[in-house]
Amino acid sequence: MVDALTAGVHRLEAIEGILADWSVSGDLATAAAFDLFAEHGRPLPADFWPHAVTTAVGASTLARRVGALPNDAFSLGLLHDLGTALVCRRAPQEFDGLVASGELEATHAHIAASALGVMRFPADIVEAIDEHHGAPGGGVASSWGRLLIAADAIALAIDESTSETNVPLGPALDAAGVPESAADALVDEVRAAREQLASFPA
Ligand SMILES: [Fe+2]
Numbered sequence: 001m002v003d004a005l006t007a008g009v010h011r012l013e014a015i016e017g018i019l020a021d022w023s024v025s026g027d028l029a030t031a032a033a034f035d036l037f038a039e040h041g042r043p044l045p046a047d048f049w050p051h052a053v054t055t056a057v058g059a060s061t062l063a064r065r066v067g068a069l070p071n072d073a074f075s076l077g078l079l080h081d082l083g084t085a086l087v088c089r090r091a092p093q094e095f096d097g098l099v100a101s102g103e104l105e106a107t108h109a110h111i112a113a114s115a116l117g118v119m120r121f122p123a124d125i126v127e128a129i130d131e132h133h134g135a136p137g138g139g140v141a142s143s144w145g146r147l148l149i150a151a152d153a154i155a156l157a158i159d160e161s162t163s164e165t166n167v168p169l170g171p172a173l174d175a176a177g178v179p180e181s182a183a184d185a186l187v188d189e190v191r192a193a194r195e196q197l198a199s200f201p202a
């Protein structure tokens, strides 16, 4: 037990070190983010881009329902799990331990928000990504955050992804301003739109 706790503390210290580096150097933050496309580190999870694209389609579909900007929503969905990719690239030796302990799910949203914040992405986009694993009915204050949680829940339902979990779809939709009764039709609509993009992440 003590060894497990010590290992967990060391992993968190490593992640905090990465965040500290980003916070003192905007240039380094930019370089770190674009390491996403570099050769070093470990490969991204196989479902990383498919899940990102499905979430983007889900977010833009939801945006049309609630009067938000679909293009901004698409970008938000595409970037929302950037933190997972950055751990793969910048702290590959920590990745398996973070997954096994459940800490990756708790930290990847904050890692992405920290990097995007340093790069001066819009504050509402950064906030939404930071809280996309929060409780949509209570602690998530922003409308973009609630929309993103619902889009993530739709994507996880469609792709049956095992990389992460989020809240059940019904409550997520309700918090985003879409009735739970629309869930089945919405999932069908997003699945059809996603299939049109099927060759994109292949
Ligand atoms: Fe996530």
Ligand SMILES: [Fe+2]
Binding pocket: 051, 055, 080, 081, 152, 164
């Ligand atoms: Fe996600």
